[in-house]
Amino acid sequence: MEILLKVLKELNFDFREKFNVYCNLSDDRKMTVSVNLLISNKNNTQTFLVINCDNSQLADYVDGEIIKQIASKFRKRECHRADMDKNTSLLLVCKYQDDMVDTSSKIIIEDDPYYFKKYVFSYNEKELESAACWLKQNEGKGSIISLVQDYITDTSNFSKYKENYLNEPIYAFFIELVTKLHCFPMKAAESKNIKTVNDYLKKELDDLRNKPRRPVDIDSKRVESFIELKMDITSVDDVCQKWNLLLEEGSES
Structure with missing residues (x-):
């Protein structure tokens, strides 16, 4: 989650206080969710609610009760404004342990139209470690945003990812970041390549x-x-x- 939060900071989102949501699940389990609240300092109606979770927990979000509780708690925050609701995105940062992602739960969560827009950012440990290591090696050459832009628009990196995405953990992590962080600025292809x-x-x-x-x-x-x-x-x-x-x-x- 650290890389994603740094990118949001570069995009001029400021951290506000975290808040916790307590929910009783249908099978009598109790679940506590810690929500990171970030608000744009360029447009204070633009908001992200970022939550860290494991792949196995995605199914708990499908029935919508947890999301309903998050929305209710968020709207009671002192910083909340009515016009934030249509500009708020919930981002579930989801770590999975194997090569198979629970796509059915992801699709149900992301397609749910209620409360706010929802995205599931999936990654595994290898992708995270590889991306973090590459960013560390290239530290000082530009912002995280510009480094990610350069990496994913490099045609050789894309060709290797397309040939076998399992062998390209850095590209897999970055393309998931760009896809699920809808405000990430994409760099246009150079005209000489068109x-x-x-x-x-x-x-x-x-x-x-x-x-x-x-x-x-x-x-x-x-x-x-x-x-x-x-x-x-x-x-x-x-x-x-x-x-x-x-x-x-x-x-x-």
């Missing part, structure tokens, strides 16, 4: 011209002129008619 339609078209035409067998000689200017014509692309007849007219005009000139 190919335009013309780039793809030029490549296709060059490939056709340079085919080892029976290369195709294509007039790229004519193709570009054809693309700009107004036509019904769902009608084969209209497309062919426009192309033939373009060919006739080219032969006449």
Whole structure:
């Protein structure tokens, strides 16, 4: 939870006093929940309620009684304002012990529309230790936010994660952080990495011209002129008619 709370601090959220919620569960168990309250110093209606829990405890949140008690206790806080309710997010920071996450409980909790928005941030010990170690090694090179941005937008890191996410605990932790912390600022991809339609078209035409067998000689200017014509692309007849007219005009000139 420490990394997440540091990120929220960088996002200009201030800690307020913790508060505890006591709840009697349906099977006669008693549960105490410690809630971290953070309020934005840029917009004091933006609020996070952050709770630390184990994967096994997620099922206790599904029936909604605990969340109901959290909402009730939060609304009695001195700092609470009515317009906070629609801008409050509950974040369950959930540690799990194995490779399988209780996705059914996560989905039920996150899809529940009552009281406030809800997110479940899941991680395991390996992911946490790997991410914390990497951040420590790169300390001083930028804020935690900028370091996370650089890591997840690195194409080589993404490719390795996509190939086998189990072997990329740092990326797994960071992408969960970015996904579940909805206010996390995403850095736009650099324009030099973005190919335009013309780039793809030029490549296709060059490939056709340079085919080892029976290369195709294509007039790229004519193709570009054809693309700009107004036509019904769902009608084969209209497309062919426009192309033939373009060919006739080219032969006449």
